[in-house]
Amino acid sequence: MRADVGDPIGARSLMSGVVHVPWYATGFRGEQLQAELERISALSVRYGATSYAVYRARDDRYRFLQVLEFDEHLDWDRFWSGPEMTDFRVYCQGWFQVPVVYGWHDLVCHGEAVRHAPAPLAPANGH
Secondary structure, X not given: OOOOOOOOOOXXXXXXXXXXXXXXXXXXXXXXXXXXHHHHHHHHHHHOEEEEEEEEOOOOXXXXXXXXXXXXXXXXXXXXXXXXXXXXXXXXXXXXXXOOOOEEEEOOOOOOOOOOOOOOOOOOOOO
C-alpha cells in the first residue's frame, strides 16, 4: 500500500482498513439475511480479511452492519467483486434494500478491556 502524497511519513500505510457495510433486510427476511451474512463474512478471510463481524441492531431487527478489516484495499475489492460475494448478492436479492453503499475507514485506534476468568471455587470439603 503506497503512502498518499499528503502523508510524507507513510503513516497511513501502517493502518488497517475497516469496511462498514450497512444492510437493511426486507420484510420477514431478517433471519435469512443474518444467516447468509454470517456465512459470507467468514469467507472474507480467504481474501485477506484479518477480522470480520456482523452486528444486528436491537432497536430495528432488520438493520445489520457488516464490518470487515483488511490490510489492503485491493483485498477488499477482490472480496466484494469475487464469485462468493457476487453469488451472495444474486441469491439474496430481494432480501435487502438497495443500494448497498459501503464505506472504507482507516483504523486509527483500537482497544479492548481485559477480562479475567473467575477464581476457581474451593472444594466443598475444605481441601
